[in-house]
Each structure stands twice: as C-alpha cells, then as structure tokens.
Amino acid sequence: MLNDTVLVHAPATIANLGCGFDVLGLALAAPYDTLRLRRTGAPGLKITHLDHYNLPTDPARNVAGAALLALLEKVDEPVGFEIEITKGIMPGSGVGSSAASAAGAVVGANALLGNRFSQLELVDFAMAGEAVASGVRHADNIAPAIFGGFTLVRALAPVLDVVALPAPPLWVAVVHPQIEVKTKEARALLPTAVPLGLAVRQWANVGGLVAGFLTANYGLIGRALEDYIVEPARAPLIPGLAEARRRALAAGALGGGISGSGPSIFMLNHDGETAHAVAAALGSVFAELGIPHDLHVGRIASEGARVVAE
Amino acid sequence: MLNDTVLVHAPATIANLGCGFDVLGLALAAPYDTLRLRRTGAPGLKITHLDHYNLPTDPARNVAGAALLALLEKVDEPVGFEIEITKGIMPGSGVGSSAASAAGAVVGANALLGNRFSQLELVDFAMAGEAVASGVRHADNIAPAIFGGFTLVRALAPVLDVVALPAPPLWVAVVHPQIEVKTKEARALLPTAVPLGLAVRQWANVGGLVAGFLTANYGLIGRALEDYIVEPARAPLIPGLAEARRRALAAGALGGGISGSGPSIFMLNHDGETAHAVAAALGSVFAELGIPHDLHVGRIASEGARVVAE
Structure with a gap:
C-alpha cells in the first residue's frame, strides 16, 4: 500500500556553469524548495503556496502544475494531487527556482505512483514547467534538480539525453x-x-x-x-x-x-x-x-x- | 653517459574526433613513423628520408626539422642532430603524418638531451612542424602524438593547456x-x-x-x-x-x-x-x-x- 502523502525537498541548481551554456548544471545542497504532495482519487490539481511570492496557482500557469499535467498525461488511472509549495529558493534569483518546484512536484508524484517513471522521464515532464516559466523548454536546471551532482544535457531532441556525472568534493x-x-x-x-x-x-x-x-x-x-x-x-x-x-x-x-x-x-x-x-x-x-x-x-x-x- | 643515437616510433593520430574540431585527438597503435636520431657535437640539422615521398629535407621546411629548430632555441650548448625518417604514415592521409614526424623528432632529441623538457614543452616545439605543414600552429594531432591516449587541447594561448586523458579499450x-x-x-x-x-x-x-x-x-x-x-x-x-x-x-x-x-x-x-x-x-x-x-x-x-x- 502506497502512502498518500510525501514531503519533498528540491534543490537549487546552477545552470550553464560558466562555459556550458544550455547544457551543464549542478545541484546545490541549499537552498531548496519544500513540497508536500497528497494523492487524490479524482483527477485535478490543487496548488497552494505557503510562501509570500504571489506565484500563480492555476496549474497550467504554475511550474509545478505544468510539470504535473505533463506527467498525468502518461497516467491512465484517475489520479489528482494537492500540492503545497514552500519556496526556499527566491523566484528570479537565477539558481533554478522554477526548476526546483517542477522537479520536486514530479519526483513527489512519481513516489505516490510507485516510482513508475524513470529519472529521465521526470526530466522530460519537468521541462513543461520551464516552458511556463521562461517560454523555453530547457533542461539545464531540471537535469541536476532531478539527478543531483553534475549533469550534461547532451541533447533535447530527437531523444532527450542527460548524462549524470559524479562531482568531486566542491x-x-x-x-x-x-x-x-x-x-x-x-x-x-x-x-x-x-x-x-x-x-x-x-x-x-x-x-x-x-x-x-x-x-x-x-x-x-x-x-x-x-x-x-x-x-x-x-x-x-x-x-x-x-x-x-x-x-x-x-x-x-x-x-x-x-x-x-x-x-x-x-x-x-x-x-x-x-x-x-x-x-x-x-x-x-x-x-x-x-x-x-x-x-x-x-x-x-x-x-x-x-x-x-x- | 647518454647514448648518442635513439630509434623512435611516432604514432598516427586522429584529430577532431567528430565533434571536437581543433581540440580533441587520439593516438593509434599503427601506423607510425620511425625516426633514428643521432646527436652531433656541432650545431646543425641533417635530415634524410628513407622513404619515397620526396618530402623536403631543408630543416626549416621539414616538419621534423622545424620542430627541432624550435627545440634547439631552448638549448644553450652546441648540439646538432642527424635524423633519418621512415614514413610509415602516408603524407596527406589525414591521420597526423606531419604531427608524427614532428613529435618523433622532439621526443628523440629530448631523450638524447637527458629528457630535460616536459611533454607539454615538446608539444609546443612540435607545433612549429605543424606550422610548416599547414600554415597553422595547431596541437590537435601533436598532443596525442606526444601524450598518447585521448587528448584535449584546452587552450593554445595565453598558455598552452593540454589535458591528457586515459581512453577505455577501443x-x-x-x-x-x-x-x-x-x-x-x-x-x-x-x-x-x-x-x-x-x-x-x-x-x-x-x-x-x-x-x-x-x-x-x-x-x-x-x-x-x-x-x-x-x-x-x-x-x-x-x-x-x-x-x-x-x-x-x-x-x-x-x-x-x-x-x-x-x-x-x-x-x-x-x-x-x-x-x-x-x-x-x-x-x-x-x-x-x-x-x-x-x-x-x-x-x-x-x-x-x-x-x-x-
């Protein structure tokens, strides 16, 4: 029996990493967003922000919501989620605030669905959140927000190709x-x-x-x-x-x-x-x-x- | 007491290696050039080709000669070399023929001089040979011809920076x-x-x-x-x-x-x-x-x- 609620920490990330525009990234131990997800039996998403940033709560306009909508397209049974988000990462700060909420949402949802999706699939879903935030589907923050460590997004198309690499102590x-x-x-x-x-x-x-x-x-x-x-x-x-x-x-x-x-x-x-x-x-x-x-x-x-x- | 003659094998190399134009390269086990170098007490270079390619033997116009002239600029004592070259790598074939002769020459000379120069310095000298061959000082063949394995020429200037990396069995x-x-x-x-x-x-x-x-x-x-x-x-x-x-x-x-x-x-x-x-x-x-x-x-x-x- 799966639990119906999870608490997720989703890390800040640094994209580009100097020379690696659009392809390199790494995950930080702090700051991080905190997301509480509850699985509901009926379709639909309900997003609540426990922070003071006045972010949109309409799922299609919210980065976590858009990511979850992409995930739910691949789920056959009737499932919905209630999500409470506490932003530990200030929006617009340049350390992957939108990526963290999108990544945290799909990681939490995946746990509530028995981890049926791979990390690579989660990256793909979470990119829908980035498209909402910036107008561009990019994975340079999402990849480290999902995989941790140091990541290289080798290709977005025709097949998403993420290389997750260990980082030395830094x-x-x-x-x-x-x-x-x-x-x-x-x-x-x-x-x-x-x-x-x-x-x-x-x-x-x-x-x-x-x-x-x-x-x-x-x-x-x-x-x-x-x-x-x-x-x-x-x-x-x-x-x-x-x-x-x-x-x-x-x-x-x-x-x-x-x-x-x-x-x-x-x-x-x-x-x-x-x-x-x-x-x-x-x-x-x-x-x-x-x-x-x-x-x-x-x-x-x-x-x-x-x-x-x- | 150093020997006064050495026999050197200098490998063919593959530069660019697909995506890595001007920076990546690797060394091949075969084919290779064979160079016999004899140290002489008097300044001057004498180059003989034991092959049939009609390559220039004027040191300033020969890739091995130009590389040795660059090396000799850093040698204070009166030293010269006689070099016999047997091309195992066909000139113009695109597998680093000029780089092999230039690299082999400086590696041989360095051995006859007590290995006083680092591999990085040898790359720098041998690039003078590439300038003769193609008009451009480039190190993407020279670096693997000197270091072996898989190499990345991270920078030519302001400081030559070569990263020599192990290659998996391939x-x-x-x-x-x-x-x-x-x-x-x-x-x-x-x-x-x-x-x-x-x-x-x-x-x-x-x-x-x-x-x-x-x-x-x-x-x-x-x-x-x-x-x-x-x-x-x-x-x-x-x-x-x-x-x-x-x-x-x-x-x-x-x-x-x-x-x-x-x-x-x-x-x-x-x-x-x-x-x-x-x-x-x-x-x-x-x-x-x-x-x-x-x-x-x-x-x-x-x-x-x-x-x-x-």
Whole structure:
C-alpha cells in the first residue's frame, strides 16, 4: 500500500556553469524548495503556496502544475494531487527556482505512483514547467534538480539525453544581488551566431570542465569555467560582476560566473573555509553598491529532488 | 653517459574526433613513423628520408626539422642532430603524418638531451612542424602524438593547456581513400561563424564525448561523436563519406567521421572483431567507387612517440 502523502525537498541548481551554456548544471545542497504532495482519487490539481511570492496557482500557469499535467498525461488511472509549495529558493534569483518546484512536484508524484517513471522521464515532464516559466523548454536546471551532482544535457531532441556525472568534493558560494534579470530578457541579449574560433575555445572549455570534474582536477576546473560567449553578452545586466569575480578569485575561488541567466553569481571552491571567504568577498561588492543581496554557501548535492518524509 | 643515437616510433593520430574540431585527438597503435636520431657535437640539422615521398629535407621546411629548430632555441650548448625518417604514415592521409614526424623528432632529441623538457614543452616545439605543414600552429594531432591516449587541447594561448586523458579499450578502423585533401583547402571550407544553437549542440557533444571516454560509456561515445559544424562543410571533399558511415554503423561501429581534415575516415568500435568488419565495410565503398584505399585497424595507443631502442 502506497502512502498518500510525501514531503519533498528540491534543490537549487546552477545552470550553464560558466562555459556550458544550455547544457551543464549542478545541484546545490541549499537552498531548496519544500513540497508536500497528497494523492487524490479524482483527477485535478490543487496548488497552494505557503510562501509570500504571489506565484500563480492555476496549474497550467504554475511550474509545478505544468510539470504535473505533463506527467498525468502518461497516467491512465484517475489520479489528482494537492500540492503545497514552500519556496526556499527566491523566484528570479537565477539558481533554478522554477526548476526546483517542477522537479520536486514530479519526483513527489512519481513516489505516490510507485516510482513508475524513470529519472529521465521526470526530466522530460519537468521541462513543461520551464516552458511556463521562461517560454523555453530547457533542461539545464531540471537535469541536476532531478539527478543531483553534475549533469550534461547532451541533447533535447530527437531523444532527450542527460548524462549524470559524479562531482568531486566542491563548495559553492553564491551571491544573489536583488536586481531583476528576466530569463527572457537575458536570452534576448545572446548573439545569434558566434565566430568559429570562439566556439572552438568554448567547446574546449566544456570538454575541459567535464574532464576536470571527472578527474577531480581542481586547477583544470578553474581554468575551464571561463565563458567566452554568453557571459560577455550578459555582463551589463549585473553591475558589480567583474569586481565580484576579481575579489572572489583573490579570496581563493577556483572560478565561476553568472548562475543561469542571473542575477546570481556562483563561484566554485576547493573547501568550505575558502567558500565562506569567497561569499564574503562577493557580498562586499554588492554591499558597497548598496544592492541588497543574499549569500549561500554549500556543497554540491549528490542527490536531486527527493522524498524526505512520507 | 647518454647514448648518442635513439630509434623512435611516432604514432598516427586522429584529430577532431567528430565533434571536437581543433581540440580533441587520439593516438593509434599503427601506423607510425620511425625516426633514428643521432646527436652531433656541432650545431646543425641533417635530415634524410628513407622513404619515397620526396618530402623536403631543408630543416626549416621539414616538419621534423622545424620542430627541432624550435627545440634547439631552448638549448644553450652546441648540439646538432642527424635524423633519418621512415614514413610509415602516408603524407596527406589525414591521420597526423606531419604531427608524427614532428613529435618523433622532439621526443628523440629530448631523450638524447637527458629528457630535460616536459611533454607539454615538446608539444609546443612540435607545433612549429605543424606550422610548416599547414600554415597553422595547431596541437590537435601533436598532443596525442606526444601524450598518447585521448587528448584535449584546452587552450593554445595565453598558455598552452593540454589535458591528457586515459581512453577505455577501443578499436579504431580507418580507411584512407587516396584522394587529395589539402589541410589548407579543407580549412578554407570552414564557416567563419556558426549559429549559437548549433554551437551549443556541438559543445554538448564535446562534453559528452569526454564523459563517454572517462566513464567508458560506449553508447554515449557513439552518440556524442556527431559533428554538426565541420563535417557537413567538408563532406563534399570526400566522395563516399555518407555511404561509408552508413555501412560502418550497420557493421557495428559506435560512430566516427572525417579524420582531421581528411580524406581518411575513422570509426570507433567496441572490439577488434567489429573493427575489422567495419574496416571491410568502409573499404567496400571505395572499392565500388574505384578509389584506391588503405585500411588500418588497431587499438588506441596509450603512449605517444617513444624511444624504442638506443
């Protein structure tokens, strides 16, 4: 007999990860969203937000709702869910807030349905949530939010291909300056074409970053994080970015960049002590600019969204 | 007391490796060039070819000579070399013929000088040979010719950064159709800019291929080899390419593509039996086209150019 209620934690994630625009991502141990799902016998979704962000509760317009609607299309029996969401991840912060709610919803629903779907199928469902949030079905936050660790979305089509990889021990420092960067606007800044030579340098870094993670080569990770294409285009959206990077590197960070489409900035670090010093360095820049900001320091999470209580 | 003569084998290499234009490469167990180097007390290089290719013997115009001249710039004492080269790798075949001679020369010279230079320095010297051969200082063949295995040239500048990685057991089938493809001409066909979306798909494959090699995930290797950018531009240079790929995949190849700038075509395979069947399939296409061709089947070489006798 399956339980009819689960409590799920769904992690924040960092997409792009420097050089890996649209394909690389990793999961953070904190912050995370908390979702309580109850299975009901009648079709239908009821979404309640226990937070103060005024997010839509109409299922088709809510990221968790849209993800669950995609999942329910593959369920034959009459099933519905009541979902209570507590956002631990601030919407618009650039650390995968929408992905966390979408991933948490489908992981919870899958548990209530006897785990009939694979993690890859859950990624596919949860992408429907991303389409609601940003207008684009992308998996670079969803993949780590489901699989945990370090992920590569090798292809979205013709067949979704996600490569889940172990990450070496690493600490992440994130600063979220409270300025608004809309994903759609950040996408509008992207170049439509890139010089071949620059694309080559970028894919050399993508290969280097994957190799660095898989061989725990911290120096290589630091060198390979550099993004030659997307960050230069988006840098004007985030005042203080260049100075934040300078101070983070001086404080010992391996490297970093814009998290997703911003405005958060992430830095990878060898150890927790360094990560805290780097967070302080990042925070100091925005304090001087008079921009309110949050800081997060934590390890990479080896697991993605998961049931924490039934 | 150092010996004054060494015999070196320097392997053929496959550059680009599908998706990894200008950055990925691997070393083949065969074919290889054989170089005999003798250290002389007086400055100067004397190059003799024991093969029938009529390659230049003027050191500044010979790939081995140019590489040795770059090395000798870093040597203070009066040293010269006599070099006898036997080309096991046909020039212009697209499996790193020039890189092998350049790599073999600097590896041999380094042995005669007490191995004072690192492998990375040897890559740097040997790139001078590539500049002679193709007009471009590139390291995608040189890196595997020196390090062996599977290599990623992460950056040429500001600091040369080569990542040498272990390869899983893999067999390579290569067909060399005897048509002329000049590296310079093949480069002229390249697009100067690529759509961002295509570049993203390409760097997803580069990351996937590196992950596939490092985790011995053969299915991923096969999927990730696909080149969306360079091979489509160069395909017209190689009649039979599409049919060769089709037959190779039908014979069990994981995947493959143009080796370097062609005309050789490589296919990676899980085992030797498959590799032989794939080579036969590749050969059948060019036999039907009436194009003379050579076939090579062998493992990836874990070592690069090396001294085999003193």
